[in-house]
Amino acid sequence: MTGGGGPGTGPAAAPAERRGRPRSAAVDTAVVETVLRLLEDGVGVAELSMERIAREAGVGKATVYRRWAGKEALMLDVLRSLDEAVPGPAGGCVRDDLVALLEFLRRRGLAKRSSAVLRTVVAQVQARPALWAEYHDTVVAARREAFEAVLRRGMASGEIRADLDTGLLTDLFVSPMLSRALFHEWRELPEGLSERIVDTLLEGVRPA
Amino acid sequence: MTGGGGPGTGPAAAPAERRGRPRSAAVDTAVVETVLRLLEDGVGVAELSMERIAREAGVGKATVYRRWAGKEALMLDVLRSLDEAVPGPAGGCVRDDLVALLEFLRRRGLAKRSSAVLRTVVAQVQARPALWAEYHDTVVAARREAFEAVLRRGMASGEIRADLDTGLLTDLFVSPMLSRALFHEWRELPEGLSERIVDTLLEGVRPA
DNA sequence: CCCATACGAGACGGGACCGTTCCGGAAGTG
């Protein structure tokens, strides 16, 4: 239930030749996990003070500053910890693959934790572009690429119109799910939503 | 260029029987306008302190507190000031009305100011539901109703499939524009985008 | 074993902001 908080969280690689006591890996995960939990609980990124993070993680403030230069650097690592593998195409028909990708968004990505993180990142698009860039490269890019790959396959097989831009198509498929997760606070994502979105988009809104 | 900051901004109605010097209406608009400008410049809602708002508006802090109980109440009035009339349907074909509504979103609503406000509000969905509720009732509801009215008209006239839910359809039309405005920082909203979204949705993604 | 380094805890000075209060002056009402 901890999401993608596992390994790969280390903020900086040790340059070998370490004497003395090594740093505790548990501290890294505890801090990152605490930030995610607080965001999940609705604490805004600005109410998140380094002091509070350390307090709630049961960690000395100096220990946090020993690893991260400031809140910005810490947040970047938090975003990096969210890296998740997108499910590969099942190889069935394109329609089912699209539904599966949207279901992945609905279930794993947008249930609670990730919707909170997404809201937080969106709020920082203007003030801290680096934060958004990191989130885009780490999380968004892989998902978009997965969508576009399926769409290209559909275009090759004749299941998808080939005269459309895959970027725009990806927006058409993804953004309805995204908007609901952003605005409706991770409720209102009912079971059959993915199918309804995909089928409506495929069939078109105009009567046949 | 001041947007919807005009009348109706007063935080509380005067109960008549006022002696002494009346409150300056200029202060109300100056404060609200300053908040909007700061949000527009990328200042997060949490970096927005009452002290800073008063300073930048050239207004005494006590004067602000005389009108609003706190930041939450002030933000509610700021959102209320955003109320804008949605353009009525031109009465042409449904397709053109849908394009016109999306164009309204692209041009007026989502260029700069409103995208900043929307990001701010989204960030507060969890922490301050009242803020989101106010924004929804003031801004979102009217726009959604306009969309659904056009869609219902299209269903009656046979231009839109009648077996679909107007709420979901509205999401399909609106959210691609919304997502771009949220994520891409009010760039990347090119001229023909509205037409492309509407036509793709109408025609469908599957080949004919 | 020894020593360098990490650890939690907390003190430190500096700064920002909160919400209130007071001031001297301005501006309408009666």
Next chain:
DNA sequence: CACTTCCGGAACGGTCCCGTCTCGTATGGG
């Protein structure tokens, strides 16, 4: 004109936070 209320400015005590530093203790590599 007298009076009441508002105005901008500024100060107040209080709280929280920042980033650094110092304790005394724990822990692992050489």
